[in-house]
Amino acid sequence: xxxxxxxxxxxxxxxxxxxxKNFLSKNFKKVKIIESKRFPPKKLSLLKWKGDLIxxxxxxxxxxxxxxxxxxxxxxNFHPSPPKYRGxxxxxxxxxxxxxxxxxxxxxxxxxxxxxxxxxxxxxFKLSNKSNLKKLLSKTHKNLYLQFKSIVPKLSSxxxxxxxxKRSKKYKWSKVYNNKKKLDDFYRIREDEENLxxxxxxxxxxxxxxxxxxxxxxxxxxx
Numbered sequence: 001x002x003x004x005x006x007x008x009x010x011x012x013x014x015x016x017x018x019x020x021k022n023f024l025s026k027n028f029k030k031v032k033i034i035e036s037k038r039f040p041p042k043k044l045s046l047l048k049w050k051g052d053l054i055x056x057x058x059x060x061x062x063x064x065x066x067x068x069x070x071x072x073x074x075x076x077n078f079h080p081s082p083p084k085y086r087g088x089x090x091x092x093x094x095x096x097x098x099x100x101x102x103x104x105x106x107x108x109x110x111x112x113x114x115x116x117x118x119x120x121x122x123x124x125f126k127l128s129n130k131s132n133l134k135k136l137l138s139k140t141h142k143n144l145y146l147q148f149k150s151i152v153p154k155l156s157s158x159x160x161x162x163x164x165x166k167r168s169k170k171y172k173w174s175k176v177y178n179n180k181k182k183l184d185d186f187y188r189i190r191e192d193e194e195n196l197x198x199x200x201x202x203x204x205x206x207x208x209x210x211x212x213x214x215x216x217x218x219x220x221x222x223x
Contacts (some may be wrong), residue, residue, distance in 0.1 A: 005051025
């Protein structure tokens, strides 16, 4: 297994991405790492890499289908939400909806369609009704890293991956996909907001990421 060739795409300056990098370097001999900031995403069209596994961890890069064929075994994404929440903002919606459980999902990537591939593993944990966005982000990213460490050693062959798919067949992706436009709109506080306290708890992180009003066509954030 140590001889597997891995391409690891992760987030730059991210604590748990760094822990994943350390895990891979200790357990595999051939690891190429590409880190990305939120904007702009790094282009991969010119990358000549070919190998066994492509692993995605909190990265902002969406891979084209022709690039996925560079991995002989599989491309696997570690999604920081349960299958109930495809796309962006799962943490925000879970807090606002009062979910009792949250989690993270490891799944195959076989097309450019986001969060739709066969599910390999779902790691669940309790969601306190007192959780705010900052606390749940931290807990989710920690569990995502633990899931990464648990699942990656099991990706050594297509046969092993088939077993993981079979064990996780009870999990299904939601038909609803949450994009950036929908999440940005969710952050907006309206005059008829039914649960202002809950909306703030689900969206406030810091001065940069916080809910907002629109007054006289001007955006005013809650600090």
